[in-house]
Amino acid sequence: MIREGGAEGDPDQWIMNAVLAKALTLGASVAGYVPVSLLADCPSVRSAGPQGLARNSGTVIVLGLYHDPACPEMDWWEEGRSTPGDRILYGITTALSRWLGDEHGRVAHDIPYDVTEGGIYLKDAAVLAGLGVFGKNNLVIVPGFGSRIRFRALWADLEVGIKCVPECLSPCTGCSRPCQTHCPQDAFPGGRFSRKRCLSRMDADKAAVRSENSDTTEKKSVQHCRNCELLCVYAG
Numbered sequence: 001m002i003r004e005g006g007a008e009g010d011p012d013q014w015i016m017n018a019v020l021a022k023a024l025t026l027g028a029s030v031a032g033y034v035p036v037s038l039l040a041d042c043p044s045v046r047s048a049g050p051q052g053l054a055r056n057s058g059t060v061i062v063l064g065l066y067h068d069p070a071c072p073e074m075d076w077w078e079e080g081r082s083t084p085g086d087r088i089l090y091g092i093t094t095a096l097s098r099w100l101g102d103e104h105g106r107v108a109h110d111i112p113y114d115v116t117e118g119g120i121y122l123k124d125a126a127v128l129a130g131l132g133v134f135g136k137n138n139l140v141i142v143p144g145f146g147s148r149i150r151f152r153a154l155w156a157d158l159e160v161g162i163k164c165v166p167e168c169l170s171p172c173t174g175c176s177r178p179c180q181t182h183c184p185q186d187a188f189p190g191g192r193f194s195r196k197r198c199l200s201r202m203d204a205d206k207a208a209v210r211s212e213n214s215d216t217t218e219k220k221s222v223q224h225c226r227n228c229e230l231l232c233v234y235a236g
């Protein structure tokens, strides 16, 4: 699924449309883009501080990869290696960056996942790229995939216009919010997401596995809580 604009006679827009199509052939489930200038003032920058990406021009291309609940291991986090799903996405962003250079002579590079290591607020970027909308579970709900999708991005030396993104998806209307009521951390007090409460669960999961791994050569992965994602009833 591609979210794209279209301006005949605009070479950067033409290349961007080719990039989005190429991303899908490389394995991405969805692809979209957002000018860097739009990210500088995204909601998470206002609430959590500046993003890590040190660019003030060009475009961020956001890729999503469906994480099938039947393959939970795609989301298992390993110390120093992230998750298998994220490694697949990294393979796509780096292959796409190389392709952009080889085929179109444009500079492009993978954007690190972590904001503290040069990354961006990926969920905000995905929404601004028109890939989906925020659900009451604080995750991006993407048509056809729901919340069961992970994102990664690359930066490209392409200047494309801002798209008009239709606000046609209202996934949470009338829902009884099992995503919130089954959170083991009660991380949605008053219906609003508490990053602090969710992170405390993540940190505890990591600490428990580190402790188990400290005296064995067989290293376990961390299987983080995904209740708010997996209990979402939106079927796409």
Ligand code: SF4
Residues within 6 Å of the ligand: 179, 182, 183, 184, 185, 186, 187, 197, 198, 199, 201, 225, 226, 227, 228, 229
């Ligand atoms: S990941 Fe788990 S702890 Fe965090 S908000 Fe979702 S349900 Fe709650």
Ligand code: SF4
Residues within 6 Å of the ligand: 135, 136, 137, 171, 172, 173, 175, 176, 177, 178, 179, 180, 231, 232, 233, 234
């Ligand atoms: S479970 Fe319902 S309220 Fe929660 S994100 Fe999914 S659709 Fe929205």
